Amino acid sequence: MSAPDHQAALAATQVLPGIPVDAEGPVFREPWEAHAFAMAVTLHARGLFTWPEWAAALAEEISRAQAEGDADCGDTYYRHWLATLERLVAEKGVTTPANLARYRDAWDHAADRTPHGKPIELSPEDFAG
Amino acid sequence: MTDHDHHHDHHHDHSDLSETELRVRALETILTEKGYIDPAALDVLIETYESKVGPRNGARVVARAWTDPAFRARLLADATPAIGELGYAGRQGEHIVAIENTPELHNMVVCTLCSCYPWPVLGLPPVWYKSAPYRAKAVKDPRGVLQDFGFALAPTTKIRVWDSTAEIRYFVLPMRPEGTEGWSEDQLAELVTRDSMIGTGLPKRPAEVTR
Numbered sequence: 001m002s003a004p005d006h007q008a009a010l011a012a013t014q015v016l017p018g019i020p021v022d023a024e025g026p027v028f029r030e031p032w033e034a035h036a037f038a039m040a041v042t043l044h045a046r047g048l049f050t051w052p053e054w055a056a057a058l059a060e061e062i063s064r065a066q067a068e069g070d071a072d073c074g075d076t077y078y079r080h081w082l083a084t085l086e087r088l089v090a091e092k093g094v095t096t097p098a099n100l101a102r103y104r105d106a107w108d109h110a111a112d113r114t115p116h117g118k119p120i121e122l123s124p125e126d127f128a129g
Numbered sequence: 130m131t132d133h134d135h136h137h138d139h140h141h142d143h144s145d146l147s148e149t150e151l152r153v154r155a156l157e158t159i160l161t162e163k164g165y166i167d168p169a170a171l172d173v174l175i176e177t178y179e180s181k182v183g184p185r186n187g188a189r190v191v192a193r194a195w196t197d198p199a200f201r202a203r204l205l206a207d208a209t210p211a212i213g214e215l216g217y218a219g220r221q222g223e224h225i226v227a228i229e230n231t232p233e234l235h236n237m238v239v240c241t242l243c244s245c246y247p248w249p250v251l252g253l254p255p256v257w258y259k260s261a262p263y264r265a266k267a268v269k270d271p272r273g274v275l276q277d278f279g280f281a282l283a284p285t286t287k288i289r290v291w292d293s294t295a296e297i298r299y300f301v302l303p304m305r306p307e308g309t310e311g312w313s314e315d316q317l318a319e320l321v322t323r324d325s326m327i328g329t330g331l332p333k334r335p336a337e338v339t340r
Contacts, residue, residue: 005173005174006174006177009174009177026178027178028178031175032147032149032150032153034175034178035153035157035171035175036153037178038171038174038175039156039157039160039166039171041174042160042165042166042170042171042174043160043165043166046165048165079149082149082152082153082156085156086152086156089156089159089160094159094160094163094165095159095163099159100152100155100156100159101155103154103155103156103158103159104151104152104154104155106155107146107151107154107155107158108146108151111143111144111145111146111151112143112144113143114143114144115143115144116143116144116145118144119264120144120146122158
């Protein structure tokens, strides 16, 4: 498998017109947005979902958020993107919502025990309790 | 350690990740463990967008400071409201401190690991900056790190290493390159790189940009 590259990323921005872009490609407001974007491009390259399938799931997440009062001014776009990722990996049987929650809690524990300024790394102890 | 001071007055003793950052890390870890993604390949892709995260407001702040002595004085006295004058606000409670390079003193910021890095001003932290070996070397041998990045400081220039705290985020005000007399703020902003605002690089030289 070849690693997803900038071309694959650009292709994604062409199929998914909602992605915030400038003349050169996608733009991000926070580092985690770039991570979420890159994960979706990678999973697409792996064949986990097609872009039309992704777009339909993302549209559902956005509609749901709007129904719950999200003004959708563009600043929450990648929040919906992340929710879509979490949902699709569960639907495809890659993991479960419970497992996602377990890892989320472990990272929280890891951050808590890591002195400020040191790299935050997961260790088995973070999964205890 | 005789040629630099290391400021390390942390008020918080642990790291900080937002709820969203926790979810992103959880997903990334699971996908890595299951072999769906290769973190190194992901970093390569993300690195493509390094300069695309955040509006790189810092370049405009630096260019203003180079052209407007009164602004420069306000920036060095209290950077948060000075940066606010240009319409840029960091996260709530964020206190930004600008530190000025001079021919005698070069400043370098090392703490970019969690949310203490002022990305709204500087853009996305470089991927290499997160590595533990780099950090360790930056603290022990900052002059060597700068050489790794291809620039040798004059032996008489001292280096000071700054480690951001939970409350204070530093950014470096680099020296204005020679040969830019009469340049506009817009032209000068083109010279300001992210690395020059972290202190691991210098601004571009006039010859490197087309006017």
